[in-house]
Amino acid sequence: MLGKIQPSLRDLGLSSRPPGNKLPGYYHGALRDKGWIRGIEGDFNASALNNRVFTLATALQSRIISTLNMNKAPIHVAVTGAAGAIGYSILFRIASGEVFGPDQPIILHLVDIEPALPVLQGVILELEDVASPVLKGLVATADMNEGFRNISWALLIGSVPRKPGMERKDLLAINGKIFTGQGQAIAKNAAKDVRILVVGNPCNTNCLIGMNNSDLPHDRWFAMTRLDENRAVAQLAKKSGADATAISNLAIWGNHSPTMYPDFYNAKIGGKPVTEVITDENWLKTEFVTTVAQRGTAVMNARKASSAASAANAAIDTVKSIITPTKAGDWHSVCVESDGSYGIEKGLICSFPMRSDGKKLEIVQGLKIHPFSQEKINGTVAELQGEKAIATELGMLSK
Ligand SMILES: NC(=O)c1ccc[n+]([C@@H]2O[C@H](COP(=O)([O-])OP(=O)(O)OC[C@H]3O[C@@H](n4cnc5c(N)ncnc54)[C@H](O)[C@@H]3O)[C@@H](O)[C@H]2O)c1
DSSP: OHHHHOOOTTTTTOOSSOSTTOHHHHHHHHHHHTTOOOSTTTTOOHHHHTTEEEOOHHHHHHHHHHHHHOOSOOEEEEEETTTSHHHHHHHHHHHTTTTTOTTOOEEEEEEOOGGGHHHHHHHHHHHHHTTOSSEEEEEEESOHHHHTTTEEEEEEOOOOOOOTTOOHHHHHHHHHHHHHHHHHHHHHHSOTTOEEEEOSSSHHHHHHHHHHTSOSOGGGEEEOOHHHHHHHHHHHHHHHOOOGGGEEOOOEEBOSSTTOEEOTTSOEETTEEHHHHSOOHHHIIIIIHHHHHHHHHHHHHHHSSOOOHHHHHHHHHHHHHHHSOOOTTOOEEEEEEOOSGGGOOTTOEEEEEEEEOSSOEEEOOOOOOOHHHHHHHHHHHHHHHHHHHHHHHTTSSOO
């Protein structure tokens, strides 16, 4: 792809430095004059998009800029559901460099289904308009092999949203199938260091399905409860009058669903137990837990659309807290394969308090679980077991 058409500055007849500080514009104009840029302004259309790799003007410019400014090899990052609402928020933040660092070149793989490719074309135009210093290339495709080739990260967002009257089982029947295929395609095509975050719902069980349908090590698979954690942090901050940054040690246990449990007994505000700062324990047990659980519905009712920007933000927070060492003494919520910790059935994809050393994640051990918390954890784990049973019954997991 990029490598094949990357011209040297000499090939382009350009001097090694542009005049003044107009680097992107200068190269863009020069490249266009020399016929190196086609696509966006020329033969770029939805039908041509399908299953083809596109190298954009921006990518070409940035590649040249990178030879001047950046030494790291680019990493390939796939986002499925790239034409959807969460995709629309997350792509631009990845392209800004905030997730993998301002010196880490990125090649974004935008994966969606064929009917969504015309919309994806517009997203690509806007990604070009960011003139990102880190975005070195774009692959836009409905072909999973192409979409997952060489990737080091897969953000699996694409799936069918739940419609009114749909049972969780119906959703699993539709979306689970997506993840069997994606698990296999990632294992076949991705880079050796690939890590996968599943956001598409029901994300825990979709992750379980993807993981069990690929032969990748299980510790590469994650699902997202960070949105629930962030919602819980925001509610505690609001109630206590503290800044959100003062809230720590807030873990979500279990499933990303209204049964999830935000463990306020082990959380802290300004270093003190939450129950010392917010003494209304009844509020914590009832209104707090319910507000966090029903927040998605509240957003849906107000916006007439599901949480998208906050979900994209949470996915970014999740990736950052996996690849960055966790602050001493703190933890975050990530769904990982249970190793039996805290008596939770081995093999389920369950949200735990997690710590990272920047490379590997581990479940925080030895936390005291309050009887109220234990009851809530039992409930949410039972839901995960039920979803696993349905996925097995549907033939998406082996017995
Ligand atoms: N885990 C969480 O905290 C969390 C939070 C919010 C939303 N979600 C879930 O994220 C998912 C996406 O939400 P959204 O608001 O972006 O939805 P959306 O409907 O706006 O977009 C979904 C996108 O996925 C694409 N898609 C469908 N099937 C696909 C497939 N097989 N391969 C690739 N792409 C496919 C669609 O074409 C569409 O572009 C939903 O399942 C939603 O429930 C999870």
